[in-house]
Amino acid sequence: FRTPLRNKSFASITTALSMSTVRVALCQLPVTDDTEKNHQTAATFIENAVEQGAELVVLPEIWNSPYATAAFPEYAQDIDKGPSRRLLQDLATKHKLWLVGGSIPERTADGKIYNTSLVFNPQGELVAKHRKVHLFDIDVPGGITFFESDTLSPGETVSYFSTPWGNMGLGICYDIRFAEYAMLLTQKHDCKVLLYPGAFNMTTGPAHWELLQRARAVDNQCFVLTASPARAVETTESKKPYPHYTAWGHSTAVSPWGEVIATTDESPGIVMADLDLEKVEDMRKSIPIRNQRRTDLYDLLQVKKE
Numbered sequence: 607f608r609t610p611l612r613n614k615s616f617a618s619i620t621t622a623l624s625m626s627t628v629r630v631a632l633c634q635l636p637v638t639d640d641t642e643k644n645h646q647t648a649a650t651f652i653e654n655a656v657e658q659g660a661e662l663v664v665l666p667e668i669w670n671s672p673y674a675t676a677a678f679p680e681y682a683q684d685i686d687k688g689p690s691r692r693l694l695q696d697l698a699t700k701h702k703l704w705l706v707g708g709s710i711p712e713r714t715a716d717g718k719i720y721n722t723s724l725v726f727n728p729q730g731e732l733v734a735k736h737r738k739v740h741l742f743d744i745d746v747p748g749g750i751t752f753f754e755s756d757t758l759s760p761g762e763t764v765s766y767f768s769t770p771w772g773n774m775g776l777g778i779c780y781d782i783r784f785a786e787y788a789m790l791l792t793q794k795h796d797c798k799v800l801l802y803p804g805a806f807n808m809t810t811g812p813a814h815w816e817l818l819q820r821a822r823a824v825d826n827q828c829f830v831l832t833a834s835p836a837r838a839v840e841t842t843e844s845k846k847p848y849p850h851y852t853a854w855g856h857s858t859a860v861s862p863w864g865e866v867i868a869t870t871d872e873s874p875g876i877v878m879a880d881l882d883l884e885k886v887e888d889m890r891k892s893i894p895i896r897n898q899r900r901t902d903l904y905d906l907l908q909v910k911k912e
């Protein structure tokens with residue numbers, strides 16, 4: 607795998623980590639239209655991440671299927687007993703790691719399809735299930751038009767899970783654009799890390815991907831982690847008629863200071879980073895915006911649409 611670029615924090619695996627530090631791996635997988643092949647790729651990347659000392663591994667958004675609205679119904683699985691869920695659970699157990707399983711298309715008994723992320727702990731227990739709450743419906747003239755709502759339904763939960771290092775919040779890709787969601791995770795659920803498996807594109811990726819991660823990190827004084835699929839090169843081998851989606855790549859880790867601590871380009875690879883969660887408390891103490899909000903003037907509002 608390629609050496610991550612601009613990786614300032616990754617130490618050799620022989621270096622002992624402090625109790626407050628977690629070594630994370632962001633797996634930028636090459637995704638194909640062959641689910642079995644995608645399973646093998648995920649297993650290989652995870653094994654490689656574990657060899658580098660990863661304790662928490664993050665996979666990208668939609669890593670077992672093409673990222674195309676027409677593909678989701680065909681590739682969707684029962685999240686309770688489908689093969690991709692079993693694989694994730696087995697890999698978390700085998701490698702005794704925290705596995706944030708990117709996301710996969712989920713089909714429910716009532717025929718709905720969701721973009722769903724599963725998180726397993728090192729015992730193989732499911733500790734979080736997040737269905738993307740903000741569907742990626744955009745139409746940028748001269749750029750990208752994409753409507754997840756053509757085939758997907760939105761989730762209804764604000765999702766997080768507890769780890770020995772602290773609570774971690776979970777969103778999927780477009781969810782990162784919604785500051786209130788991140789704020790709820792950090793203010794109400796005390797999350798110290800926000801995780802977003804995502805697949806930005808060639809229009810918004812260069813402009814907003816890193817900016818949004820740094821914005822969420824500085825707003826919330828927390829770490830932000832993203833994992834994207836690698837940028838697929840269009841080939842004539844694909845037998846499926848799905849429109850090609852070109853992912854921006856650039857899986858990234860950002861510190862509570864808003865600094866990019868590890869990132870990469872568009873190629874397949876693993877981004878490693880050591881996160882010292884004490885940095886979150888340090889940041890929150892030295893710039894105490896959490897206690898300085900003028901909630902007498904403003905607060906998180908729940909505006910109901912008619």
Ligand SMILES: NC(=O)CCC(=O)C(=O)O
Pocket residue numbers: 667742778779780781783804805806807810811814
């Ligand atoms: N898969 C997604 O949600 C893509 C989001 C995106 O590209 C954006 O600009 O937002």
